Amino acid sequence: MTSLGPYEFSADDVxxxxxxxxxxxxxxxxxxxxxxxxxxxxxxARAEIDLADVxxxxxxxxxxxxxxxxxxxxxxxxxxxxxxxxAVGTATGLFLGDGGVPKxxxxxxxxxxxxxxxxxxxxxxxxxxxxxxxCLWSTEVIDSFRAxxxxxxxxxxxxNVSITGLPWERVxxxxxxxxxxxxxxxxxxxxxxxxxxxxxxxxxxDAMHHRHGPRSRVYATVLEAGTIHVGDPVLLExxx
Numbered sequence: 001m002t003s004l005g006p007y008e009f010s011a012d013d014v015x016x017x018x019x020x021x022x023x024x025x026x027x028x029x030x031x032x033x034x035x036x037x038x039x040x041x042x043x044x045a046r047a048e049i050d051l052a053d054v055x056x057x058x059x060x061x062x063x064x065x066x067x068x069x070x071x072x073x074x075x076x077x078x079x080x081x082x083x084x085x086x087a088v089g090t091a092t093g094l095f096l097g098d099g100g101v102p103k104x105x106x107x108x109x110x111x112x113x114x115x116x117x118x119x120x121x122x123x124x125x126x127x128x129x130x131x132x133x134x135c136l137w138s139t140e141v142i143d144s145f146r147a148x149x150x151x152x153x154x155x156x157x158x159x160n161v162s163i164t165g166l167p168w169e170r171v172x173x174x175x176x177x178x179x180x181x182x183x184x185x186x187x188x189x190x191x192x193x194x195x196x197x198x199x200x201x202x203x204x205x206d207a208m209h210h211r212h213g214p215r216s217r218v219y220a221t222v223l224e225a226g227t228i229h230v231g232d233p234v235l236l237e238x239x240x
Contacts, residue, residue, distance in 0.1 A: 111134065
């Protein structure tokens, strides 16, 4: 096990995170102004050097270096103002489960640095890393899919928190969210898998892939642990 502050990475978590590292930097700057890409460039360059020089010798050390550069790059983008002003939504659904989908609704969830207490993932190859601690989705996006005839509902696709009232195109890698007591930072989009085929007409679960626009679930890293209750405000880019 590799520890980075409050975060615990298994050996598989380390390998998968290092492998996807370049993609995490790509997602951070996608569709943002050139000023954001310029701000990220030095951190990405250092991460690439770390991967080339350190990774073959000490995977845990390489993870720490890449993790630090990636998190610093998010802060650098925030300093450019590219994520925009604050906005407020509401946590209208909370969900956890013993593995797989759907997840069951609950009134409150306790959130630690490893994720939701009592929530479990069957597929630890693709889920459960610290930067996948929370899965978030938009009720407006779910409603848009339902309007197209897909039999979706909150919790079915495996999200831990369904959020109402936030402009979902702004809930993207790098932004921070205050959900009840919890401070989280969006890390990546959640790539859909065939386990969600049942919620889509003709099994077309790829419809919620981020390549199709701001319709994807997102993963988030927990910066401050705490509790989220149904009805709690969700503040996008809360600031200081």
